[in-house]
Amino acid sequence: MAKILYTIGEVASQLGENPSAIRYWSNYFGQWVRPQRNAKGNRLFHEEDLETLRQIQFMLKTQGLTLDGVAARLKSDHSSVDKKVKALTLLKSIQEKLIAVRKAL
Numbered sequence: 001m002a003k004i005l006y007t008i009g010e011v012a013s014q015l016g017e018n019p020s021a022i023r024y025w026s027n028y029f030g031q032w033v034r035p036q037r038n039a040k041g042n043r044l045f046h047e048e049d050l051e052t053l054r055q056i057q058f059m060l061k062t063q064g065l066t067l068d069g070v071a072a073r074l075k076s077d078h079s080s081v082d083k084k085v086k087a088l089t090l091l092k093s094i095q096e097k098l099i100a101v102r103k104a105l
Contacts, residue, residue, distance in 0.1 A: 005036065005044040014050065015057055025056050028067055032074050051085075058085045 003010075012019040026033045026043060032052050035043035045053070052074075059070045 003047075005046065006050060008035075008043045008045070011045050011050055011053060015053060017057065022053065025053060029056060029071065029074065054085050054089070058088065062088075 006014075008019045008022050012022050015022070023043070026035055026045075026049075029052070033045075033049045033056075035045045035049055038044055055074075056070055059065045059073060060067070065073065
């Protein structure tokens, strides 16, 4: 069962980024990433926000786009980026499983 809301620390660890980067991206791309706030003011991210942050990370780190370039791509159409991010995530999970199998042997 998947969680409904993720803290900024959980999102940062899933993406392998610093919480400050996640905070900056959620502010910069506020049109697409809309975290809820709890009573203390902490950000709580939905699964859709997490997927959007994965796409943002992919475009920034892998494709080498600037922040404005990522914003333009998100405005136009990001379905092709979504497919690439899902494929990359699947490949990383397969790699982790293969490494675990190799260590078990």
